Amino acid sequence: MDWDKLLFNAAVFVAGVFMLDYGADKFIDHTVIIGQRLGVSQTLIAVLTAGAEYEELAVVIAAVLQKQSPLALGNVMGSTISNILGAFSLGLLLHPGPIAFDLSAKVYTALLLSSTTTFFILAYFNMLNKITGGVLVAIFLMYIICTCYAIHKGVMEPPEASDSDSDSDNDTSDDGHSYLPSRPQGNRVQDESETSPLLTNEEALIAWKRAPRSLFYHIFQLVMGLLALTISGYLLSRSASVIADCFHLSGTVVGLTVVSFATTLPEKMVAIISGSRGHSGIVVASTAGSNIFLLTLCAGVIALAGLSADKSDHVLLFELLFTWISSVMLFLAVFVRADRAVGALFLVMYVAFLILEFTVYRR
Numbered sequence: 001m002d003w004d005k006l007l008f009n010a011a012v013f014v015a016g017v018f019m020l021d022y023g024a025d026k027f028i029d030h031t032v033i034i035g036q037r038l039g040v041s042q043t044l045i046a047v048l049t050a051g052a053e054y055e056e057l058a059v060v061i062a063a064v065l066q067k068q069s070p071l072a073l074g075n076v077m078g079s080t081i082s083n084i085l086g087a088f089s090l091g092l093l094l095h096p097g098p099i100a101f102d103l104s105a106k107v108y109t110a111l112l113l114s115s116t117t118t119f120f121i122l123a124y125f126n127m128l129n130k131i132t133g134g135v136l137v138a139i140f141l142m143y144i145i146c147t148c149y150a151i152h153k154g155v156m157e158p159p160e161a162s163d164s165d166s167d168s169d170n171d172t173s174d175d176g177h178s179y180l181p182s183r184p185q186g187n188r189v190q191d192e193s194e195t196s197p198l199l200t201n202e203e204a205l206i207a208w209k210r211a212p213r214s215l216f217y218h219i220f221q222l223v224m225g226l227l228a229l230t231i232s233g234y235l236l237s238r239s240a241s242v243i244a245d246c247f248h249l250s251g252t253v254v255g256l257t258v259v260s261f262a263t264t265l266p267e268k269m270v271a272i273i274s275g276s277r278g279h280s281g282i283v284v285a286s287t288a289g290s291n292i293f294l295l296t297l298c299a300g301v302i303a304l305a306g307l308s309a310d311k312s313d314h315v316l317l318f319e320l321l322f323t324w325i326s327s328v329m330l331f332l333a334v335f336v337r338a339d340r341a342v343g344a345l346f347l348v349m350y351v352a353f354l355i356l357e358f359t360v361y362r363r
Contacts, residue, residue: 023228058233074255091275092343133303
């Protein structure tokens with residue numbers, strides 16, 4: 001084994017994960033601000049930014065362009081499984097009290113089960129082609145339109161954002177009104193001290209930082225976010241492919257395990273925070289919304305690009321069944337029962353899935 005090659009690509013993979021998170025944050029935060037500046041409906045902004053798996057979409061597009069469709073398809077399926085068994089389970093385990101789900105959570109879960117069943121049928125019968133790919137993309141567009149209408153009418157709540165909000169504190173405040181507290185006047189003396197110019201400069205700097213940014217600034221940041229997503233997608237898909245070769249693993253296995261685990265880290269963080277604070281609806285909506293995005297738009301892009309003709313690197317029935325069963329279990333958890341025991345069961349199943357992929361179903 002070429003250790004130098006392996007370690008270098010492992011470092012590239014880790015760097016790609018950080019760049020992916022940075023790009024997703026920039027893209028989402030500045031999309032919201034630009035939408036607000038241009039007067040775009042907040043409902044549409046919420047749906048397009050919340051629960052949207054732009055990380056996976058970037059990886060999928062990069063992998064498809066590099067003729068690595070098995071890696072892309074594996075990432076979609078692995079992320080779907082990871083969001084439910086790896087992220088949703090953490091939300092259940094950390095939930096402080098009784099768990100109850102509202103109508104929105106149940107609607108999103110039912111839509112997810114329908115989307116997963118459709119994907120399972122298409123993949124099992126080898127029907128993922130340009131026609132069905134177009135249908136999946138059309139289903140995603142219909143999902144967006146119907147969700148926007150339902151949210152506008154107050155029937156549903158939008159899925160919560162699946163990415164971290166590290167930039168939101170700085171960027172969203174650009175459109176807010178921030179005022180500096182006035183300096184006390186009582187102790188002001190006639191002769192200003194030598195530190196007065198320094199204090200004035202500091203206040204001027206703070207005021208400059210709090211001043212609203214121009215629309216051009218946010219457009220530039222949005223472009224930078226898209227650029228980071230594009231580069232990170234290339235880095236992840238390329239490095240994952242090399243790592244797979246080093247360990248003699250197929251692209252499908254790497255996509256189902258390593259890549260999907262890394263790209264769903266933001267969802268796991270959202271589940272941990274939301275679950276610990278008792279926001280069970282956020283955990284479900286984030287999970288279901290993300291997976292609908294994956295199984296319609298991302299899967300549709302892969303189908304439109306065409307699957308690899310290499311029969312030695314394709315998804316197995318076990319993996320398809322695990323993808324579908326995970327959605328069924330989420331549906332049952334939301335409609336029947338969800339507690340810490342269910343969360344523990346989900347997490348054990350996810351660990352078992354990873355072990356089986358690296359042992360029994362390794363290829």
